[in-house]
Amino acid sequence: MEHTLETTxxxxxxRVTRRVSxxxxxxxxxxxxxxxxxxxYGCEHGVCGACTVRVDGExxxxxxxxxxxxxGRTVDTIEGLSDSGEIAGLQAAFHRRNALQCGFxxxxxxxxxxxxxxxxxxxxxxxxxxxxxxxYCRCTGYHAIVDAVEDALKQxxxxxxxx
Amino acid sequence: MNARAELPLHxxxxxxxxxxxxxxVPRENAKRLLQGRGSYIDDLRFPRxxxxxFFRSPHAHARIRKLDLAxxxxxxxxxxxxxxxxxxxxxxxWIAVLGHLKGIKSAxxxxxxxxxxxxxxxxxxxIVAESRAQGEDALAHVEAEWEELPALTDMRESLAGxxxxxxxxxDNVCFKRELxxxxxxxxxxxxxxxxxxxxxxxRHTGVTLEGRAILADYNAADHSLTVYHNTQAPHMMQxxxxxxxxxxxxxxxxxxxxxxxxxxxxxxVYADEMATAAISVMLRRPVKFVADRLESFLTDxxxxxxxxxxxxxxxxxxxxxxxxxxxxxAIGPYSVYPRTSGIEGNQVVNLTxxxxxxxxxxxxxxxxxxxxxxxxxxxAVGHPIAMALTEAIVDRAAAEIGLDPAEFRRRNLIPxxxxxxxxxxxxxxxxxxxxxxxxxxxxALMDYKELRAEQAALRKQGIHxxxxxxAMIEVTNPSPAFYxxxxxxxxxxxxxxxxxxxxxxxxxxxxxxxxGQGTDGIFAQIxxxxxxxxxxxxxxxxxxxxxxxxxxxxxxxxxxxIGGEAVLQAGRALRSNMxxxxxxxxxxxxxxxxxxGNEVVNKLTQEPKLSLAELGRIAxxxxxxxxxxFQSELTVTRHYTPRDYAFTFTNGIQASLVEVDPDTGxxxxxxxxxxxxxxxxxNPMLVDEQIRGGVVQGIxxxxxEECLYGPxxxxxxxxxxxxxxxxxxxxxxxxxxxxxxxxxxxxxxAKGAGEAGTAGAPGAVMNAINDxxxxxxxxxxxxxxxxxxxLEALGKV
Numbered sequence: 008m009e010h011t012l013e014t015t016x017x018x019x020x021x022r023v024t025r026r027v028s029x030x031x032x033x034x035x036x037x038x039x040x041x042x043x044x045x046x047x048y049g050c051e052h053g054v055c056g057a058c059t060v061r062v063d064g065e066x067x068x069x070x071x072x073x074x075x076x077x078x079g080r081t082v083d084t085i086e087g088l089s090d091s092g093e094i095a096g097l098q099a100a101f102h103r104r105n106a107l108q109c110g111f112x113x114x115x116x117x118x119x120x121x122x123x124x125x126x127x128x129x130x131x132x133x134x135x136x137x138x139x140x141x142x143y144c145r146c147t148g149y150h151a152i153v154d155a156v157e158d159a160l161k162q163x164x165x166x167x168x169x170x
Numbered sequence: 171m172n173a174r175a176e177l178p179l180h181x182x183x184x185x186x187x188x189x190x191x192x193x194x195v196p197r198e199n200a201k202r203l204l205q206g207r208g209s210y211i212d213d214l215r216f217p218r219x220x221x222x223x224f225f226r227s228p229h230a231h232a233r234i235r236k237l238d239l240a241x242x243x244x245x246x247x248x249x250x251x252x253x254x255x256x257x258x259x260x261x262x263x264w265i266a267v268l269g270h271l272k273g274i275k276s277a278x279x280x281x282x283x284x285x286x287x288x289x290x291x292x293x294x295x296x297i298v299a300e301s302r303a304q305g306e307d308a309l310a311h312v313e314a315e316w317e318e319l320p321a322l323t324d325m326r327e328s329l330a331g332x333x334x335x336x337x338x339x340x341d342n343v344c345f346k347r348e349l350x351x352x353x354x355x356x357x358x359x360x361x362x363x364x365x366x367x368x369x370x371x372x373r374h375t376g377v378t379l380e381g382r383a384i385l386a387d388y389n390a391a392d393h394s395l396t397v398y399h400n401t402q403a404p405h406m407m408q409x410x411x412x413x414x415x416x417x418x419x420x421x422x423x424x425x426x427x428x429x430x431x432x433x434x435x436x437x438x439v440y441a442d443e444m445a446t447a448a449i450s451v452m453l454r455r456p457v458k459f460v461a462d463r464l465e466s467f468l469t470d471x472x473x474x475x476x477x478x479x480x481x482x483x484x485x486x487x488x489x490x491x492x493x494x495x496x497x498x499x500a501i502g503p504y505s506v507y508p509r510t511s512g513i514e515g516n517q518v519v520n521l522t523x524x525x526x527x528x529x530x531x532x533x534x535x536x537x538x539x540x541x542x543x544x545x546x547x548x549x550a551v552g553h554p555i556a557m558a559l560t561e562a563i564v565d566r567a568a569a570e571i572g573l574d575p576a577e578f579r580r581r582n583l584i585p586x587x588x589x590x591x592x593x594x595x596x597x598x599x600x601x602x603x604x605x606x607x608x609x610x611x612x613x614a615l616m617d618y619k620e621l622r623a624e625q626a627a628l629r630k631q632g633i634h635x636x637x638x639x640x641a642m643i644e645v646t647n648p649s650p651a652f653y654x655x656x657x658x659x660x661x662x663x664x665x666x667x668x669x670x671x672x673x674x675x676x677x678x679x680x681x682x683x684x685x686g687q688g689t690d691g692i693f694a695q696i697x698x699x700x701x702x703x704x705x706x707x708x709x710x711x712x713x714x715x716x717x718x719x720x721x722x723x724x725x726x727x728x729x730x731x732i733g734g735e736a737v738l739q740a741g742r743a744l745r746s747n748m749x750x751x752x753x754x755x756x757x758x759x760x761x762x763x764x765x766x767g768n769e770v771v772n773k774l775t776q777e778p779k780l781s782l783a784e785l786g787r788i789a790x791x792x793x794x795x796x797x798x799x800f801q802s803e804l805t806v807t808r809h810y811t812p813r814d815y816a817f818t819f820t821n822g823i824q825a826s827l828v829e830v831d832p833d834t835g836x837x838x839x840x841x842x843x844x845x846x847x848x849x850x851x852x853n854p855m856l857v858d859e860q861i862r863g864g865v866v867q868g869i870x871x872x873x874x875e876e877c878l879y880g881p882x883x884x885x886x887x888x889x890x891x892x893x894x895x896x897x898x899x900x901x902x903x904x905x906x907x908x909x910x911x912x913x914x915x916x917x918x919x920a921k922g923a924g925e926a927g928t929a930g931a932p933g934a935v936m937n938a939i940n941d942x943x944x945x946x947x948x949x950x951x952x953x954x955x956x957x958x959x960x961l962e963a964l965g966k967v
Contacts, residue, residue, distance in 0.1 A: 030303075044213035045206020047430070049379045050463040054890040057379055085206030098204045102196045105855050108863065109686030110203025111210065111379040111430030140899035143890070145379050145431050146686050148862030148927075149898040 014078045018043070019087025027074045034058040034069030036077075037084060045085035045114045049143065056142030059115035060084050066122045085114035094121050097159045106155035108146030115142050120156045128160055135160075189699025191918075194855035197691035199684070199710075208428040211383035211400050212460045219385070220249050222446050222459040223305035225295040225312045226468065227287030230321035230541040230883020231335070231503075234285055234294060238313040242297055245311055247304030250453060252296045252445075254284035261448040262414045264439065266505035268656030271512045274345040274537075276505035277336040281445035286319070288335060288503035289543050290883055291468025293442045298449060298457060321541040321883035325477065325500035328538040335503050335539045344505055345512035345537040347519055351595045354492065357530040361483035361491050365566040369559050370952040371932075372876035373475040376548050377895050380430020381461035382470060384443045386450035394421040397447060400429040402437040402683055403723035408715045409659045410439055410508065411447055426713030429685040433549040433867070435470050436685075437725045439507040442469065467888030472877050473514065473548035475500050476555050480522070482563045483530075488571050490582045492530030492595070493523040493560070499545075500538050506546035508658045512537050514545070517552025517645070520596045523560055524643035525605055525821065527584045531595035541883045547725070549864065553644060553929035554871055558953070561640040561933035565940065574622075575639050575937070576613055579823075583609060583641060601814070603821040604847045604909045605641060612639075612823050612845040615907055621827065629945060635840070636942025638826045640933030643819050646848070646922025647731035647913070651816035663811035664728075665719025666736040668697055668744045670804040672790045674768055674782030676701055676708045681721020682733030683713040687924060688856035689729050693737045695852055696918065700741025701748070702765030703782065719807055727922020730852055731818060732810055735916040739808035751789050751802045752780055810916065818913050820921045822846025824865070824930040826938040827902075832946055832964055835957030837873060837939055839902040844930065849912040849921035857923045858906040864927020865904050870896045871928075872935035873954050 014027040018041060025040055037043040037060065049057030051070045058069035061083040088094045097120050100106070107113045116139065123130055123138045130138065135156045136149070144152060202208050225242075239251035263278040283294045295312055299305035320333050328335075328342040335342055358364075385398040395417050401407050404424040412419040429436065446459040461469065481494040497518050501511035519533045568578035583605035584591055591600040612618075618637075625635045650662040666680040678697045684690045690710040698705045711717055719736075722728065745765055752770040753760040756779055764773040770780040788795060789802040796802070812818060827840040844861055851857050874894035878886040887893045912919025932953055939960065940949050948963040961967040 028303075038213075042215070043206075044210075047210070047380065048212070048462075050890040052463065052889060052891065055379060089205040089207075101204055102200055105196060105200070105688075105859050107200055107203055107686070108688070108859070109378075109380065109429060109431040110200065110208050111686075113203050114206040117204070136899045136901070140897040143379060143895060143897065145377055145433070145867070145895065146863045147859055148864075148866040148904055149896075149901050150862045150904050151859045152898065153903075 012075050014075050016077045017081045019084060029075055031074045032070050033060065033072040033074045033077055036074035037069065043084050043086055047111055047114065049112070056115040056119065057112050059118040059142065061118060066118050085117060088121065096162055097121060097124065100155040100159040100162065104151045104155040104158065106147060106151040112142060112144045116144065116152060120159070123156065124160060124163060128163060130160060132157055190695035190705060191699050191850065191852055192854065193695065194853055195691065195695055195705060197688050198694065199690045203428065210380055210428050210430055211385055211398050214385055214398055214427070216385070216387065216456045218455045220298045220300065220453065220455055220457045221302040221305050222449055222457050223297050223302060223309060224293040224442055225297065225309055227283065227290060227292045227294050229287060229316055229318055230290045230323065231319040232287050233317040233319060234287065235315040235317050236313070237295060239295055241311040241313060242308040245304065245308035247300040248308045249298045249300065252282070252449065254280050254282035254294065257282045257296065257445050257448050258284060260415060260451050261444055264414065264507040266507040266510045268510050268512070268653065268658055270656040271345055271510060271516060274505065274510060274512045275339050276344060277339060279441060279504045279507065281441050281448055289541055290885060291543060293445065296445055296449060298453065323540055323542060323879055323881055323883045325498055325538050325540060328500060328540050329498060329536055335541065342539045343536055344501060344539055345515065346535060347516060348534045349519065349596070350532040351530050354530050354532050357491055358483050362486035363567065363570050364481055364483045365563060365570055366479065366481040367563055367566055367951060368479040369562065371474045371476045371555050372954055373472045373545065374871055374875035375467065375470055375472045375877055376433040376435035378431035378433060378435050381463065381466045382436060382440060382443065383460040384446050385456060385458040386447040387456035388450040388454055390454040392421065393417060395447065395451065396423045396425065398425050398427060400436055401426060402432045402685060402725055403660065404683060404713055404715050405681065405720050406660050406723065414444060415448060415451060423716040426683050432685040432724070434547050434551070434725065438471055438509065438546050440469065463890055464888055467877070467893060468543060468885060471506060471546040471548060472543050473545050474555060474871070475545060476518065478555065478559050480559045480563050482567050484567050486571065488573050488578055488581050490526050490528040492528050495519065495522050495533040497535040498538070500540040502542050502544035503539050504544055506544050508660065509547055509653060511544065511546045513547055514552045518556045520598050521553060521556035521643065524556060525584065525641040526582045529593065529595060542879050549867060550925040550928035553642065553925065554868060554932045557640055557642045557929050558933035558936055561937055565937050576609070576618060579639060579641055580606065580609060598817065598819070599815055600819050601913060601915070602911050603643070603819060604911045605821055607909045608821060608823045608845045608847060611907055611909060612825055612843055615845065615905060616825050616843045634830045634832055634942040636828050636830060636938040636940065638934045638936065638938030638941055639823065640930045640937060641823045642926065642930040643821050644727065644922065644926050644929050645817045646727035646820050647812050647818035648726045648728060649812045649816050652726060661720060661722040663809050664721030664733040664736050665807055665809040666733065666740040667719055667805060667807040668701070668740045670744060670748060670782065670786055672786040674707060674786050676703050678708060678710045678737060679718045680710070680712050680733050680737055681718045681723065682729040683724045685724060687729070687860055688853060689724065689733070691856060692730055692734060692852045696734050696737045697741045700738050701745045703768050707768060719809065727924040730920045731916065731922055732812065734852065734920050735810040735918045736808050738918045739810060740806050743808055744804070744806040747803045747806060748785060751785055754796050754800050755785065755788055756780060812915050814915045818915065818921050820846065820848050820926060822926050822930060824934040826934040828935065828938040828942060830939055830942040830960065835960035837955065839869065839900065841902045842904045844904065844927060845907045845909065846923070846926045847909040847911050848923035848926070849910060850919035851908055851910060852920060860924055861906050861927040862904045864925060865931045866896050866901055868928040868931025869901070869935055871953060872932040876954050
């Protein structure tokens, strides 16, 4: 029998408890156990960033963390951030700038962009490029993504809204 | 919002209907992707869904001595294990050849290898389990004994016939082509200057962020197969599943959900995907296969890998006389079904020298088999090779004569008033191109003179900047000349169905598919404009053979030009039918009515007469109130296929500004410009970003990306950490501008735009690097131009 552990995680504000296989990655848990399919597998070795989620406020690679390691912690996914409205400004900027094509990297991109918005809201274009470099996009050429993040940061500064 | 208020920016000379054409409208379908609420194949959940994993050959070439699946079959969660013979009972093999590629040959390929594996990663057994993890656990229990065979990895050894991979074929040459224009030798003999250089282009691959994925659901009760597949060509796959699995075409439905990038990677038939469909039939239940990243590198088609020698002859005044090409390319052990792996080399022959007005050409090209992963059509197919080698040798010639590269191009680009142009020596024909307008626009945009002055000043300070230009042509909107004439059952025609709903909404169903490039968005713009409704009233459905008209799908930059024209024609026809209904309701003369902003209006006064919701209500629910013989037709289908030209060529020119560090070999991309002409621009924002994405893939080819194989045929860097794709931080801002020369073949006037970026960028970047290195007496002629290769060129390592 596979080794399983009882695991309780607060996912997007809701406490869930499951018996989880010790080897199951966090992103597998979110996708397979909870049906939260917004975080994607791109490489399964921590390079591409498509599985980026937030654990206790920090962005992590969902493919490099085990679900059991999230026991007792808070996990936020793209679905949660969308419903709470936390990233509405970023999403609107991405939409307006067409900062996505296939959309597969987009949830991870938005997670990374929101992390920048929270930690360095005054980031320059160069700093945005640097920060977003942990997330691969194969469609856009990145230019529009940088434009969108820049727009959202400016917008946020103007409205004084540091989320 | 009144659609009339935000009016036409469309190109002069087009016959498009007013409205949204030319507007940068955000894509409606992006909203769900932005919330992580898209639906990719791996997001689907089915009852009794089983998962397929593959046991793959660890060797590049080996005979299977023994394959024992008994232990694997006993592992927890395992449902079944199959070898190649078992699957072959349900799925026939294929041979990928095309009638118009004279002499092309390949060997039969099975869904799962039987007796012998011909590349590292070829599937030799399938394990089906209740979960993917259980399937992967069971892989460790497959017992295989191998007899290793010599692996042929060097294309020159392959051409020389060191071993023959498929003895029945006689040699390793899949396809060859030679051509020489009349009077070539005599013309060449008159040249003042001949420059020659050899180039190597590494193998690379598409790295779609979403891996290949297929979920096949066979229903034994009615012998039907529904396949959820992230393919670019659902009707092509419907035909192939039908023929190879022996299921009537009408019983096969292929559905594309959201697709996480394709770039040509997902337009081919993959053996493991055919095996997955066969296994669904065998097990009478839904089964899913999703390629993980390691499998993607081993089995997604690779592309390029060319070794080319090219010569250019010109007069001392700088007029190009001709090109002489010798191209060798290797494709792995099989030609890829059904498009074949002969097309890329064929394209290099067709396109070399593409932008220029020389008259003489000689070409020789060989496509050979090797024991590496298969190669086939990936974004821009052949263009990056042909454009890079052309533009590199053109720069050599310009330097030899002492002409500025921009000036040399201006002298030789086909004049803008020379069209239609049928004198291109490879035989391709150009309807109308705009090379000179594009060149002028580019030089102004980048402030070429100023940049040259800055470059000269910086050189004095020991800073090595380079400016590279690359003119280009691109095949778009292909007619049946691409595949159909060769016998491939791949539609060159596409269709669109438009339906007015009772509430005045418009539903568009089109055979072109969406992979994120914005197909659905531009079809909505075209449909709304043609019918006279606002964009919020339009819903678009693509990617379902059970729903849309028949068509080719997405490849060769054909979606906007071919599918878009079908949508436009269907929209015009529906508008006419709607006016018939309105005339009947209003007892008015149809000629006096028009549709604007969701209303039937008086054409002269623009006075609203009838809302489309009211029109729909009466037509569908109260036709009894209409004249006795009147029958409304509020669903219309139209098709389109280009007939006047085999291909609708586009053109453009790119420029790259780089800084090379001669001590480290590092290249810093400072800026990139692209001016291109895709005819009518339907949505400038989407076109620009697609071009930028293409440019970045071309930059990847020029600087970073290469599938490296050891001499034993082992892929050395098949993961995302070791195979470098461009990242945000090292990419420059990319300036995009357009010249619009609409094709006269269609009313819409749109040509393709999807591949232009990838076609031109490798040449522009290579030329920029060599421009930077010029004062140091070094040239790099190998792509990717890694720091190591640049230091080699400088003689420093």
